[in-house]
Amino acid sequence: MNTSAFIVDVEFVWGFQTRIAGLSKTSPSFYYPPPTTFLGALGESIARKLGVGESAGRGIIASLGRELLALGIRPLNCVPLKYEDINKIIAVKLTSGIPYPDPRSIASSYDSPARGKTVMVSLDENSPILRFLLVFRKDKIDLRGKALELDEDYFWRIHRLGSKESRVSVIDVRRKDGIDAEEGKIISKYSFPVMKGVQPLEELQRKWLYETYISPRDIEYSERANPVLTYMESRSLIPFRIPILVVRTEEPEFIVEVREPSAYYRVDGEVVIGWRG
16 A cells, blocks of 8 residues: 655744634634644645636545545644634624615624634744644545645645634645554554544643544535534544643653554654554
């Protein structure tokens, strides 16, 4: 099996906005960009380079998810801080039979919801950096019946993670092919899914939290299915253990036992946990 792994270092300008769906208009943000958000950014990069439209772009994201074997996140020098601030936005609504926005009533045409954001705070003199480790079943994805090869250039072209204000810069991309699936007891510094075959044993370095994400392998786009509805209906959700870097000199580590049907993948001395191909 010609598996391909990519290690991607992403530098943040300030942080990101990726809100939790279904928790009212004042929904909070996540600690880290969910796996589906990263695949969405990668899919947008591929679609932009190929010059295809939004519909094809959604197909690229779903195709990436089908080939994905693992995706983990590791903070290199930063800690996430979640908060909500008030934003003045144009309100599209119907009040007392009057549709808004309405130029005759400017004040009533606006709303001020609190929106969740996450600031990435650097623990040293450098910009905040997250490292993403992805493993794919093969180095190609299907795009409308044609094989599209994944290469480093698509990762270099990623420019945001989350909303349009969530600007990032990719500062390093490394690729390694021919990664084998393994099982057993390992120490991981990356976020990992808690699913069948994955047994978290012990935190060696604190701290580790939980976040629930949509399974990146089950992304759907149709009239009755999209990531927002999937999250709100609690379909294909997986809890992830996520590392929080508190002190620069003490990286979070977790002892995990991995058995079938899950697997771990070792890439340049780093370990990420995911699905067996």
